[in-house]
Amino acid sequence: MSKALNVILAALVILLAYFHYSRAPSSHTTEPAAAKATGKEEYVLVAVSVGNAYWIDARDGSQDAARDLGVEVQFTGPQGSDVKQQVDSIETAIARGVKGIIVVPAEPEALVPSINRAIEAGIPVITQDTDSPNSRRYTFIGTGNYEAGLIGGKLLADQIGGQGEVALLTIPGQWNLEERCRGYKDALAKCPGVKVVSIGNDRAEESQAAAEAKSILQSHPELAGFGCVDAAGGAGAAVAVRDLGKKGKVKIIAMDRNDATLDFIKEGFIQASLAQRSYTMAYLGVQMLHALNHNQIKMVKDWRAANTCPLPSTVDTGTVVITPENVRFFYHGEPGR
Amino acid sequence: MLNAGEAISRFVRAHREFVIGIALALACAGFYLFQPSDRDLFMTIGNWRVIAVNISTDALMVIGMTMVIIAGGFDLSVGSTLALGGIVTCKLMVLGLPIPGAIVAGLAAGAAVGAVNGFIVTKIGVNPLITTLGTMIIVRGICLVAVQANPVTGLPRAFGGIGEGFRIVGHFEIPYSVLIMVVAVILADLLLRHSRFLRQTYYVGGNEEAARLSGISVDWVRSFTYIITGALAAAAGIINSARLISASANAGERAELRVISAVVIGGASLAGGEGTILGAFLGLLLVGVIENGMEILRVNIYMKNVMLGLILILAVTIDRINVEMLRRLIRWFKQ
Numbered sequence: 001m002s003k004a005l006n007v008i009l010a011a012l013v014i015l016l017a018y019f020h021y022s023r024a025p026s027s028h029t030t031e032p033a034a035a036k037a038t039g040k041e042e043y044v045l046v047a048v049s050v051g052n053a054y055w056i057d058a059r060d061g062s063q064d065a066a067r068d069l070g071v072e073v074q075f076t077g078p079q080g081s082d083v084k085q086q087v088d089s090i091e092t093a094i095a096r097g098v099k100g101i102i103v104v105p106a107e108p109e110a111l112v113p114s115i116n117r118a119i120e121a122g123i124p125v126i127t128q129d130t131d132s133p134n135s136r137r138y139t140f141i142g143t144g145n146y147e148a149g150l151i152g153g154k155l156l157a158d159q160i161g162g163q164g165e166v167a168l169l170t171i172p173g174q175w176n177l178e179e180r181c182r183g184y185k186d187a188l189a190k191c192p193g194v195k196v197v198s199i200g201n202d203r204a205e206e207s208q209a210a211a212e213a214k215s216i217l218q219s220h221p222e223l224a225g226f227g228c229v230d231a232a233g234g235a236g237a238a239v240a241v242r243d244l245g246k247k248g249k250v251k252i253i254a255m256d257r258n259d260a261t262l263d264f265i266k267e268g269f270i271q272a273s274l275a276q277r278s279y280t281m282a283y284l285g286v287q288m289l290h291a292l293n294h295n296q297i298k299m300v301k302d303w304r305a306a307n308t309c310p311l312p313s314t315v316d317t318g319t320v321v322i323t324p325e326n327v328r329f330f331y332h333g334e335p336g337r
Numbered sequence: 338m339l340n341a342g343e344a345i346s347r348f349v350r351a352h353r354e355f356v357i358g359i360a361l362a363l364a365c366a367g368f369y370l371f372q373p374s375d376r377d378l379f380m381t382i383g384n385w386r387v388i389a390v391n392i393s394t395d396a397l398m399v400i401g402m403t404m405v406i407i408a409g410g411f412d413l414s415v416g417s418t419l420a421l422g423g424i425v426t427c428k429l430m431v432l433g434l435p436i437p438g439a440i441v442a443g444l445a446a447g448a449a450v451g452a453v454n455g456f457i458v459t460k461i462g463v464n465p466l467i468t469t470l471g472t473m474i475i476v477r478g479i480c481l482v483a484v485q486a487n488p489v490t491g492l493p494r495a496f497g498g499i500g501e502g503f504r505i506v507g508h509f510e511i512p513y514s515v516l517i518m519v520v521a522v523i524l525a526d527l528l529l530r531h532s533r534f535l536r537q538t539y540y541v542g543g544n545e546e547a548a549r550l551s552g553i554s555v556d557w558v559r560s561f562t563y564i565i566t567g568a569l570a571a572a573a574g575i576i577n578s579a580r581l582i583s584a585s586a587n588a589g590e591r592a593e594l595r596v597i598s599a600v601v602i603g604g605a606s607l608a609g610g611e612g613t614i615l616g617a618f619l620g621l622l623l624v625g626v627i628e629n630g631m632e633i634l635r636v637n638i639y640m641k642n643v644m645l646g647l648i649l650i651l652a653v654t655i656d657r658i659n660v661e662m663l664r665r666l667i668r669w670f671k672q
Binding site for chain 2: 074077081094107111112178
């Protein structure tokens with residue numbers, strides 16, 4: 001037995017040495033080491049469903065702001081929409097002593113305790129995309145989800161001439177999308193000739209969205225339009241419309257600006273997409289947190305002591321409507337990106 | 338050399354907890370040494386408190402899952418049951434039921450899901466994977482139907498106190514969720530080692546036919562493991578809700594994958610008959626420490642999954658190391 005232990009110990013020493021020496025030379029080039037050398041301030045962006053292409057813009061915005069200000073922003077959050085994991089990320093960030101937190105609450109109420117804890121620890125918190133109005137967050141930057149739904153509903157009603165059956169594609173149970181659906185329904189309810197006949201589940205994935213849209217089209221052959229409230233719905237509905245040869249007969253209003261959606265706008269399957277200014281949200285968010293930390297907005301001499309915050313209480317970033325006319329400007333991976 | 342190889346493989350298999358302990362120590366040493374900041378962020382009381390709270394609800398499910406897997410079963414429905422436990426308890430509290438009553442009802446709902454799993458697996462004889470895949474989807478659906486995707490809020494303040502509260506032990510503030518985890522893990526580990534009834538899970542999982550012939554009520558033992566797991570998942574959901582002061586139908590998403598990974602890393606065999614709760618808990622702790630450490634090392638978020646999957650496979654591979662592999666390795670080195 002002692003022999004076995006010796007072998008294990010020897011293996012451990014070798015492993016440790018290996019890790020030590022294999023990491024050491026590269027430590028001049030890796031990002032964390034750079035931060036160590038310069039002692040950059042650290043911020044964190046706690047998102048939701050982090051695998052979604054929607055976050056490309058927000059990541060770009062936060063990274064550009066980080067570069068401009070000479071700080072670091074880490075992107076993190078749960079794969080799905082489990083708010084408990086967001087709370088975990090915030091608690092980890094507090095323990096690490098980051099300089100500021102931007103959070104995209106998966107549920108407004110559930111994040112109240114942890115947001116307040118961060119504020120009490122002296123870490124400024126901003127909500128993005130979805131608000132947590134009952135928390136002590138300093139500001140909310142985003143598009144009201146309900147308002148975005150209203151605009152989408154209006155666009156859809158216009159596209160189908162205020163007449164006909166429509167279906168919505170969403171992910172049931174995701175709070176911000178439920179809000180957008182509510183907006184859609186309220187806008188469509190203003191047109192007596194429009195009826196919402198089905199609400200499909202696209203499971204945040206284009207192939208699922210296509211399958212769901214196809215079955216909706218089968219059971220509602222007279223369908224005039226799709227309203228899609230998340231990034232996957234638009235391209236999925238477009239695939240269904242293309243496969244069933246209903247181009248032009250079924251209008252689609254999409255959400256967000258991933259390249260697949262943009263292609264379908266260019267080809268005329270999708271009439272319009274509502275893009276949020278998520279780049280702007282994240283860019284401004286980092287800037288505002290930085291400004292707070294460095295007392296750059298001098299509404300009062302010392303905002304912490306005055307127990308007030310110089311930031312606006314909410315910032316509405318509105319929506320951008322992407323149409324075949326302006327679609328070419330919205331592709332990612334353009335020069336300069 | 339050959340003898341040493343044999344000894345290593347035997348040692349690794351017989352002392353899984355020890356091996357994970359070494360892996361944990363290595364991981365901690367690594368994160369401590371390589372953390373990017375001059376200030377220590379990893380080995381602080383605050384950070385370990387965060388790690389402990391983060392794994393506290395998963396730990397309860399790990400206890401149940403270990404028993405299920407030892408008895409030769411499998412349970413995918415824990416994440417959904419977690420959501421159900423939280424929703425039942427919170428809904429009833431909002432309707433005016435006192436907190437203890439609502440908690441008991443939530444636990445009962447979880448146990449009921451476990452009982453259904455147990456019944457279908459043992460009496461109807463459907464494969465546990467399929468059974469619990471079905472109940473996982475059904476229970477998640479029930480949660481969504483019950484709340485229509487609207488999180489349950491407006492809970493009594495005292496309930497939130499359970500999630501926020503802590504007890505001072507020595508110089509440390511130990512949050513209730515961590516206290517519950519520690520007590521539950523120690524108690525369950527001792528019971529599984531020493532209680533006559535729970536020891537039967539090993540026989541049932543190891544050789545079902547022999548267990549049956551020796552007079553063990555195989556169906557009851559297996560059903561019991563599912564019922565306990567259901568109740569523990571509901572308990573996790575209730576603690577979760579107390580922490581978040583709300584209950585959502587999305588709670589516990591992907592929890593089943595984290596929990597099953599931890600149990601397998603901890604040395605349980607999916608073939609049944611093998612595993613300990615201490616090992617599974619250490620497996621969970623290892624995963625929790627590595628997730629936390631990657632955050633501190635600022636590992637790209639998309640890279641994290643790759644690492645966690647690798648750890649799972651590595652842990653299982655250690656079991657497979659045998660003399661022949663070592664001999665081949667030596668030959669390869671000699672060339």
